[in-house]
Amino acid sequence: MNFDFSDDQKFLKDQANKFLTEQCPTAVPRGVLEGEGAFDAKLWDGIKEQGWLGVTIPEEFGGLGLGHLELCVIAEEMGRALAPVPFSSTVYLAAEALLLAGSDEQKQTYLPKIASGELIGTFALAEGAKVPTPQSLETKLAGGKLSGTKIPVPDGDVADFAVVAAVTDSAGEASSVALSIVDLTDKGVSREAVKTIDPSRSHAAVTFDGAEADALGAVDAGWSLTRAVFDRAAVLFAFEQVGGADRCLEMAKEYATGRYAFGRQIGSFQAIKHKLADMYIKNQLARSNAYYGAWALSTDAPELPIAAAGARISATEAFDYASKETIQTHGGIGFTWEMDCHLFLRRAKLLSLCVGGARGWKDRLIAALERRNVA
Amino acid sequence: MDFNDTPEEAAFRAEARTWLEQNAKPFEGGGDENTPTFNEAEQLKRGKAWQKKKAEAGYAAITWPKEFGGMGGTPIQSVIYNQEEAKYDVPRGFFTIGLGMCIPTMMSYATKQQLERYVAPALQGEEIWCQLFSEPSAGSDVAGLKTRCVQEGDEWVVNGQKVWTSGAHYSDYGILVARSDPKAPKHKGLTFFFLDMKSQGVEVRPIKQISGASNFNEVYFTDVRIPDSQRLGEIGEGWKVALTTLMHERLAIGGGSGGVDIREIMELAQGLDLEDGPAIANAAVREKIADWYVRSKGLQYTRYRTLTALSKGETPGPESSIGKVVGAPKLQEISSFGMEMEDMGGILVDKADAPLEAAMQESFLWAPGIRIAGGTDEILRNIIAERVLGLPGDIRVDKDVPYDELPSGS
Numbered sequence: 111m112n113f114d115f116s117d118d119q120k121f122l123k124d125q126a127n128k129f130l131t132e133q134c135p136t137a138v139p140r141g142v143l144e145g146e147g148a149f150d151a152k153l154w155d156g157i158k159e160q161g162w163l164g165v166t167i168p169e170e171f172g173g174l175g176l177g178h179l180e181l182c183v184i185a186e187e188m189g190r191a192l193a194p195v196p197f198s199s200t201v202y203l204a205a206e207a208l209l210l211a212g213s214d215e216q217k218q219t220y221l222p223k224i225a226s227g228e229l230i231g232t233f234a235l236a237e238g239a240k241v242p243t244p245q246s247l248e249t250k251l252a253g254g255k256l257s258g259t260k261i262p263v264p265d266g267d268v269a270d271f272a273v274v275a276a277v278t279d280s281a282g283e284a285s286s287v288a289l290s291i292v293d294l295t296d297k298g299v300s301r302e303a304v305k306t307i308d309p310s311r312s313h314a315a316v317t318f319d320g321a322e323a324d325a326l327g328a329v330d331a332g333w334s335l336t337r338a339v340f341d342r343a344a345v346l347f348a349f350e351q352v353g354g355a356d357r358c359l360e361m362a363k364e365y366a367t368g369r370y371a372f373g374r375q376i377g378s379f380q381a382i383k384h385k386l387a388d389m390y391i392k393n394q395l396a397r398s399n400a401y402y403g404a405w406a407l408s409t410d411a412p413e414l415p416i417a418a419a420g421a422r423i424s425a426t427e428a429f430d431y432a433s434k435e436t437i438q439t440h441g442g443i444g445f446t447w448e449m450d451c452h453l454f455l456r457r458a459k460l461l462s463l464c465v466g467g468a469r470g471w472k473d474r475l476i477a478a479l480e481r482r483n484v485a
Numbered sequence: 486m487d488f489n490d491t492p493e494e495a496a497f498r499a500e501a502r503t504w505l506e507q508n509a510k511p512f513e514g515g516g517d518e519n520t521p522t523f524n525e526a527e528q529l530k531r532g533k534a535w536q537k538k539k540a541e542a543g544y545a546a547i548t549w550p551k552e553f554g555g556m557g558g559t560p561i562q563s564v565i566y567n568q569e570e571a572k573y574d575v576p577r578g579f580f581t582i583g584l585g586m587c588i589p590t591m592m593s594y595a596t597k598q599q600l601e602r603y604v605a606p607a608l609q610g611e612e613i614w615c616q617l618f619s620e621p622s623a624g625s626d627v628a629g630l631k632t633r634c635v636q637e638g639d640e641w642v643v644n645g646q647k648v649w650t651s652g653a654h655y656s657d658y659g660i661l662v663a664r665s666d667p668k669a670p671k672h673k674g675l676t677f678f679f680l681d682m683k684s685q686g687v688e689v690r691p692i693k694q695i696s697g698a699s700n701f702n703e704v705y706f707t708d709v710r711i712p713d714s715q716r717l718g719e720i721g722e723g724w725k726v727a728l729t730t731l732m733h734e735r736l737a738i739g740g741g742s743g744g745v746d747i748r749e750i751m752e753l754a755q756g757l758d759l760e761d762g763p764a765i766a767n768a769a770v771r772e773k774i775a776d777w778y779v780r781s782k783g784l785q786y787t788r789y790r791t792l793t794a795l796s797k798g799e800t801p802g803p804e805s806s807i808g809k810v811v812g813a814p815k816l817q818e819i820s821s822f823g824m825e826m827e828d829m830g831g832i833l834v835d836k837a838d839a840p841l842e843a844a845m846q847e848s849f850l851w852a853p854g855i856r857i858a859g860g861t862d863e864i865l866r867n868i869i870a871e872r873v874l875g876l877p878g879d880i881r882v883d884k885d886v887p888y889d890e891l892p893s894g895s
Contacts, residue, residue: 111489111796112793113789113790113793114790179486363874374880380866380867380879382876384867387874388866390873394783394787394807395779398786401790402786420782427779469772473775476771
């Protein structure tokens with residue numbers, strides 16, 4: 111049994127932790143939250159120098175050619191630090207889509223520039239407050255041109271290109287969704303930043319009006335590719351969630367030890383102890399499920415859809431609980447703008463919805479279990 | 486990251502497999518015969534015979550030093566053997582408390598002569614041991630126990646009552662903690678012994694649980710005389726000895742809670758119809774099963790992390806402490822919801838009337854006990870908060886007060 115990261119991977123995690131502790135104290139996401147730009151450019155430059163953007167990109171395409179386990183440990187630290195940069199859009203979504211479905215030419219065009227940090231990419235699926243399905247999508251692809259509006263698109267205001275899911279002519283069937291790569295500086299694209307629950311990560315409404323679309327993958331494979339990309343991203347986001355949830359527990363623990371009420375440390379009350387014990391329990395379950403997701407992702411195991419769903423459901427529950435209960439532990443001060451608690455509450459909610467909410471993942475998990483017919 | 490054995494582990498597993506193939510029979514039809522409906526006397530006989538076989542082959546106490554008849558092996562070898570043994574139809578459970586808790590306590594405190602006398606028969610399955618700690622008025626707060634021991638010459642006279650004693654009715658020996666000094670604060674007035682369960686004045690009565698079954702006993706002590714030579718540790722230092730036992734308890738317990746889990750609730754949901762069609766197609770049912778699935782798998786993968794540490798020869802991290810506090814409430818929720826899916830028929834408890842041979846109903850009446858046994862949900866959360874997270878201890882009102890001045894509610 112070797113269900114753990116290697117010493118090299120743990121070393122990388124420590125390095126990432128040191129780098130982000132120095133370069134990304136909470137003042138950094140707070141700066142973006144308070145309107146100092148769409149992302150933190152200095153931190154982004156530092157991340158480029160670390161080479162993290164090319165961790166999973168093969169060396170022939172200018173990356174480091176490491177594996178997904180290395181990306182998982184970085185993701186955990188990014189989540190812990192609430193890093194306000196377009197990392198997940200570019201690496202977990204756009205690069206994964208290209209690695210999965212890109213032609214050799216597309217890989218040559220985009221991957222080296224992702225690895226070097228010259229290009230920011232994203233994935234555009236959502237179309238407002240509804241569940242995106244092949245039946246509900248309205249953005250259309252016809253004659254190599256896209257039309258329609260995607261909202262919210264993560265980093266859509268700053269990305270250079272997007273992978274866009276759109277329906278083709280025969281709308282209403284799963285096979286009718288196609289993925290395309292779109293240059294977001296194309297004259298047929300207009301975009302505008304939108305306000306979200308977590309302004310430390312920028313989002314946009316992106317409108318396509320006859321924008322040039324470069325087909326990514328087979329034209330009838332768009333929906334299954336979208337699900338495959340999201341399965342992969344879900345594992346990586348789960349690590350961000352685990353990192354954030356652990357940080358919330360640490361904040362709650364520190365406060366409960368230093369805060370006195372009724373003549374004693376509030377952490378000596380069982381009501382607080384049990385709350386923090388529950389955080390610990392959820393965080394450990396989430397970490398273990400995320401590890402299994404990491405194993406499935408790194409080995410391209412057939413169990414990936416189940417492992418990804420398990421990781422996502424568990425991590426969403428952990429970060430949701432930890433982020434709200436750390437506020438509760440802090441009491442009134444936790445509800446103020448100056449305290450960092452709300453940065454985590456916001457990020458937890460953003461991450462819980464970014465590749466679809468837990469409800470949908472639970473449904474897909476059970477569907478996968480039914481297919482496997484073994485629980 | 487993988488789930489494979491190291492070459493040494495694989496070699497050990499192969500040896501264990503070969504030995505089991507030659508000495509045990511696999512399950513037939515998947516039924517576990519360790520159910521209370523089986524004849525216990527017959528089962529005990531089989532258990533003792535199996536234990537003897539294991540002991541002769543060295544598998545009865547893999548991690549014990551060779552001087553005590555063990556294999557001198559590693560914790561991961563013990564885990565590997567248990568994984569392999571679980572595939573076979575062999576009687577288990579009679580020796581867990583004796584070999585997991587009582588004898589290890591003896592090893593720390595008994596004399597050389599006593600160890601020569603008691604360790605081998607326990608290991609060979611000839612003598613069974615039980616643990617006499619809990620009392621009607623001392624459960625979570627076990628140091629608050631009342632059972633009195635009074636020294637008379639080179640003997641002690643014990644009066645009182647113990648409760649929840651697994652296996653007391655077939656045990657030969659027991660370890661006991663009793664109060665020697667009621668004037669001392671409660672942790673400081675305890676003394677620890679081992680005793681012959683056939684001693685005059687020991688009376689064992691089965692406890693009838695909420696299910697009607699009896700898996701535990703209460704044990705009454707009336708002027709039971711124990712030689713002072715069977716005292717373990719100093720007079721008044723029984724709590725220290727008890728902590729040794731409890732430390733071993735945490736290592737010995739911590740596996741599954743038994744009862745229904747994902748496989749059973751999936752099977753039930755796939756076989757039942759609700760108002761709107763198959764239960765498994767119902768959104769509320771799917772959501773609940775998914776929640777239990779990630780908890781169940783989260784525990785399994787947490788155990789994998791613990792095994793990884795053992796495999797590397799490291800001490801497992803504190804994450805292994807979450808097992809029961811997650812597993813027991815999950816068991817309660819699953820069994821209760823399973824019955825709810827069966828709707829008005831969910832109250833039926835005969836194996837012939839209820840789906841899955843009434844497994845949901847059986848677990849429903851078992852789960853409340855699992856949430857209490859071996860540390861209640863609440864005590865386990867205190868332990869996680871204080872020992873894992875390092876939060877301050879509770880403010881104690883009983884710490885420096887003589888035991889006999891403590892409010893007891895009676």
